[in-house]
Amino acid sequence: xxxxxxxxxxxxxxxxxxxxxxxxxxxxxxxxxxxxxxxxxxxxxxxxxxxxxxxxxxxxxxxxxxxxxxxxxxxxxxxxxxxxxxxxxxxxxxxxxxxxxxxxxxxxxxxxxxxxxxxxxxxxxxxxxxxxxxxxxxxxxxxxxxxxxxxxxxxxxxxxxxxxxxxxxxxxxxxxxxxxxxxxxxxxxxxxxxxxxxxxxxxxxxxxxxxxxxxxxxxxxxxxxxxxxxxxxxxxxxxxxxx
Numbered sequence: 001x002x003x004x005x006x007x008x009x010x011x012x013x014x015x016x017x018x019x020x021x022x023x024x025x026x027x028x029x030x031x032x033x034x035x036x037x038x039x040x041x042x043x044x045x046x047x048x049x050x051x052x053x054x055x056x057x058x059x060x061x062x063x064x065x066x067x068x069x070x071x072x073x074x075x076x077x078x079x080x081x082x083x084x085x086x087x088x089x090x091x092x093x094x095x096x097x098x099x100x101x102x103x104x105x106x107x108x109x110x111x112x113x114x115x116x117x118x119x120x121x122x123x124x125x126x127x128x129x130x131x132x133x134x135x136x137x138x139x140x141x142x143x144x145x146x147x148x149x150x151x152x153x154x155x156x157x158x159x160x161x162x163x164x165x166x167x168x169x170x171x172x173x174x175x176x177x178x179x180x181x182x183x184x185x186x187x188x189x190x191x192x193x194x195x196x197x198x199x200x201x202x203x204x205x206x207x208x209x210x211x212x213x214x215x216x217x218x219x220x221x222x223x224x225x226x227x228x229x230x231x232x233x234x235x236x237x238x239x240x241x242x243x
Contacts, residue, residue, distance in 0.1 A: 001030065001031045001032070001103070001105070001107065001108070001152075001153075002031070002032045002033075002078055002080055002106065002107045002108075003031060003033045003107070003108045003109075003110065003149055003152075004034045004036060004074045004077075004108070004109045004110070005033070005034070005035045005036065005110045005145050005149075006036050006038050006067070006070050006074065006109070006111045006112060007035065007036070007037065007038060007112040007140075007141070007145070008038050008039055008049055008112070008114055009112075009114075009140065009142055010036070010037045012142045012143075012146075013033075013035045013142070013145075016150075017033055017146075017149070021150070021153060021154060021159055021160065022149065022150060022153050024159070025153045025156060025158075028159075030157075030158055030159055031156060031159075033149065034074075036070060036074055038067060039066070040070075041066040041067075041069040041070040041073065042065075042066045043065060043069075049063055049066050049067075050062050050063060050114075050115050051063055053116065057116075058116065059115055059116030060115040060116060061116055061117055061118065061119055062113065062114060062117070062118040062119060062122070063119060064118075064119035064121045064122055064126075067111065067118065067119075067126060068122070071084055071109060071126055074109060078107065080106040080107035081106075081107060082106060082108050082109065083102075083105065083109070083128045084109045084111065084126060084129070085102075085108060085109065085110050085111065085127065085129045085148075086111045086113065086118070086122065086123065086126075086129070086130045086131070086141075087110060087111065087112055087130075087131055087133075087141030087144040087145055087148070088113050088117075088118070088123070088130045088131070088132060088141070089135075089137075090130060090132065091130030091132040092130065093131075093132055093134070094132065094134075094144075094147070094148060096151070098131065099148070099151040099152050099155055100155055102148070103152045103153075103155035103156060110141075110145045110148065110149070111126075111127065111141070112140055112142045112144070112145050113140060114139070114140040114141065131148065132144070133147050133148070173227075174226060174227040174228065175213065175215075175216045175223060175224070175227055176212060176215045176216045176219060177212060178208040178209070178211040178212040178215065179215070181196060195207045209233075210233075210236060210240070213229070213237055214237070214240060214241070217241055218242075
């Protein structure tokens with residue numbers, strides 16, 4: 001996969017992509033990540049990428065001209081084609097399903113917004129998709145792009161140490177993940193559930209599923225409403241949820 005990121009703050013990406021899973025995926029050749037400075041595509045000597053909004057109002061608006069020039073130039077740098085994604089508050093909400101969907105593409109181009117927004121012609125005629133990572137205000141799309149890249153790269157075969165790791169992540173099955181424990185079995189009088197020490201893999205799997213259901217019902221009941229549960233699981237929850 002190839003991911004191109006267009007931003008006016010390319011330095012923000014140096015740290016996050018030089019650590020952990022994303023770094024290892026790059027080293028394995030599973031993904032290529034290129035960060036492009038939108039200012040390089042401005043047409044004036046001051047490298048201007050924003051201007052006052054027509055009609056008046058506070059703040060500045062990102063200009064269409066350098067954004068179109070940047071995307072068109074970057075698209076020509078590789079044969080693979082893919083969606084041009086604008087990180088914007090009005091985009092569809094990013095979740096695990098969207099991460100899996102995006103990971104199926106050979107290429108992604110991410111545009112990081114800034115200031116009071118972008119010229120509407122970018123939304124209407126350049127971007128093919130718009131994504132928001134949540135209903136809150138950020139200074140720009142850079143942090144959102146990092147979130148999208150991290151979540152997508154995790155889905156690439158070989159990116160994680162174990163193929164099961166991604167499948168067990170919270171939200172992968174529409175539920176929160178079950179509680180995890182490691183050595184020692186007793187820490188300051190706090191023990192590990194006996195079933196996890198039993199070696200009975202069937203019982204362990206059943207316990208983990210039940211704990212996942214219980215945790216989701218207690219902390220994210222909105223997810224449970226959309227989850228694919230058996231009738232036995234629904235009955236188990238009714239009898240085991242604290243009143």
